[in-house]
Amino acid sequence: MIRAHVHNSQTAQAFAIFLLMQDSGVYPDNFTYPFLLKACGGQNDLNLVKMIHNHIVKFGFNSDIYVPNALIDSYSRCGLVGVDAAKKVFCVMDERDTVSWNTMIGGLVKANRLSDARRLFDEMPERDMGLAKEAVDLYEQMEELGFRPDDGAIISILAACAQSGLLWLGKRVHQSIQRNRYECSTLVENALIDMYAKCGSLNKALNIFNKMCKKDLVSWNAMIHGLAMHGHGSEALDLFSKMKQEGFAPDKVTFVGVLCACTHGGYADEGIQYFYTMERDYGIPPEIEHYGCVIDLLGRVGRLQEAFRLVRTMPVEPNVIIWGAILGACRLYNAVELAQDVLKHLVRLEPQNAGNYSMLSNIYAATGNWAGVADARLKMKNTGNEKPSGASSIELEDGVHEFTVKNASHPACDKIYQMVDGLSAHIQKVDYSPDAIC
Numbered sequence: 001m002i003r004a005h006v007h008n009s010q011t012a013q014a015f016a017i018f019l020l021m022q023d024s025g026v027y028p029d030n031f032t033y034p035f036l037l038k039a040c041g042g043q044n045d046l047n048l049v050k051m052i053h054n055h056i057v058k059f060g061f062n063s064d065i066y067v068p069n070a071l072i073d074s075y076s077r078c079g080l081v082g083v084d085a086a087k088k089v090f091c092v093m094d095e096r097d098t099v100s101w102n103t104m105i106g107g108l109v110k111a112n113r114l115s116d117a118r119r120l121f122d123e124m125p126e127r128d129m130g131l132a133k134e135a136v137d138l139y140e141q142m143e144e145l146g147f148r149p150d151d152g153a154i155i156s157i158l159a160a161c162a163q164s165g166l167l168w169l170g171k172r173v174h175q176s177i178q179r180n181r182y183e184c185s186t187l188v189e190n191a192l193i194d195m196y197a198k199c200g201s202l203n204k205a206l207n208i209f210n211k212m213c214k215k216d217l218v219s220w221n222a223m224i225h226g227l228a229m230h231g232h233g234s235e236a237l238d239l240f241s242k243m244k245q246e247g248f249a250p251d252k253v254t255f256v257g258v259l260c261a262c263t264h265g266g267y268a269d270e271g272i273q274y275f276y277t278m279e280r281d282y283g284i285p286p287e288i289e290h291y292g293c294v295i296d297l298l299g300r301v302g303r304l305q306e307a308f309r310l311v312r313t314m315p316v317e318p319n320v321i322i323w324g325a326i327l328g329a330c331r332l333y334n335a336v337e338l339a340q341d342v343l344k345h346l347v348r349l350e351p352q353n354a355g356n357y358s359m360l361s362n363i364y365a366a367t368g369n370w371a372g373v374a375d376a377r378l379k380m381k382n383t384g385n386e387k388p389s390g391a392s393s394i395e396l397e398d399g400v401h402e403f404t405v406k407n408a409s410h411p412a413c414d415k416i417y418q419m420v421d422g423l424s425a426h427i428q429k430v431d432y433s434p435d436a437i438c
Helices: 002-007 011-023 032-038 046-059 066-076 080-092 098-110 114-123 129-144 151-164 167-179 186-198 202-211 217-229 233-245 252-265 268-282 288-300 304-313 320-332 336-349 354-366 370-382 413-429
Strands: 391-396 399-404
Touching: 002 011, 002 032, 011 032, 032 046, 032 066, 046 066, 046 080, 066 080, 066 098, 080 098, 098 114, 098 129, 129 151, 129 167, 151 167, 151 186, 167 186, 186 202, 186 217, 202 217, 217 233, 217 252, 233 252, 252 268, 252 288, 268 288, 288 304, 288 320, 304 320, 304 336, 320 336, 320 354, 336 354, 354 370
Parallel strands: none
Antiparallel strands: 391 399
16 A cells, blocks of 8 residues: 555655554555655655654664665765765675665765765676666766766766667767777776677777787787677687787687687687697686577577587586577577587576476467467466566667557557567568567
8 A cells, every 4th residue: 555655646644654654553664664655755754754753773784785875865865965875884794795886876976975986886786777877877967077088987887878878878988088099008098998898889899909009918909809799709819819920919808709609600629629729739728608508509599419418517607608508509499408418507597487387388479389389478477487588779869768568658558569560560571480488
C-alpha cells in the first residue's frame, strides 16, 4: 500500500499508512524505508528524510545496502545541506555497491560540487553505464563553468563515452582538445583511439593512431582490438606483425585482440597457432580470456569436439562464458547431444538462468524434436525466471536510444512500431523466414 501511494504521488497517504502500520504493531522491514524515501527529496523534505533516517538507525536497517543507498538519493535531492548528509551516510557505509557510488557522485554533480564529484569518480573501484552518465554530467558542468579539464578528466570522460557508446560526446571532447590546443599526451591519444574504435569510428581511430608521435604498447593494443571487434581481422593481424617489427613485445592484452581477430575473421588454424606461441615464444601463459577466444573460434567454424576437448584440458575451471560459447556453437550446428552435456555444466553454474534452456529449446526446434522443446520450456519455466530480453541501442544526434522487446516507453513508440510492422511486411514479401526464438 505504501508503495502504491508513493507510485501515484500520494505522499501524505503513504505516510498515513506507515503510521497505521506502526499502530497495528507491524514492524517495518528493509523494503519499507526505500519506498518512503522515494516520496521525499524536495528542498522542504530534509526534516522528513532525517526522521526516516532516525527510524532506520533505531530498527537497525542502516547495514542493509539498499536502505542507505535510498537515503543517499533522498538526501541528495534535498539541496546543498542534504548533500552533506548524504556524504556522511556514504562515508560510514560498511559496504558500497555501484549504486552507492553512482548516486553519491550524481548528488555532488547536481549540487555543483565538481571537485568532490571528480575525486569520488577517481576513487571508484569499478565503473558502469550509470557512472558514465554521471561522468557526462560532470564534464558538461566543467565546460559550462569554464574549467580546463586535465588529462585525467579527459581520459575519464572518453572512457565513459567508449563504455556507453556516446560518440557525439567523444567527438565534442576531441574538438575541445583541438580548440584549446592542448598538447596531446600519449595517454589522451590512446583514450581517443579506444573511444573512436569502440564507438565504431575506425577511420578516426586509425587517423589518430597513424599521426601519433610516440606510440606505446597500449596504442597498438587499442587499435588491434578496435579492428578485431569490428570484423577487420586481416588488418588487425597485419598491425600485430607491424607492431613486432617496430620492436614492441606483445602482452596478454595484445593476444586477446589477436585471438579475437582470428575469431571474427574465421582464421581457425592461425588462431590456434597464435594461442600456442603465447607461452612458447613470449612466456605468456594463457588465461581464461584466451581460452575463451580459442574455444569460441573453434565453435564458430564447427570444430565442436576439438573445442570441447580444450575445455576439458584447461588448467582453470571453465566459466559460464566459455560453456555459453560452446552452447552457442551447438545451436549454430544443431549439435543436440553435445548441447545437452554443455547445459549440465551451465545449470550447475547458473541454476536460475532461463536463457540456457531457451537456447536448448531452439536447438531442439531446429532438429524437429518437439518433445525436447516442450521439456526445455518446462524446465525454463521451473527456474522461476524469464529469459532476459535482448536490447538494441542506436545513437541519434545527442543521445543513445535503447529498445527492448514490448517496450512502449519511448516517446516515438507509435512511429517505431509502424516502421517495424512495415519492415515485417517487406520481409514476408521477399519470402524470408526468420529463425524461431522462444
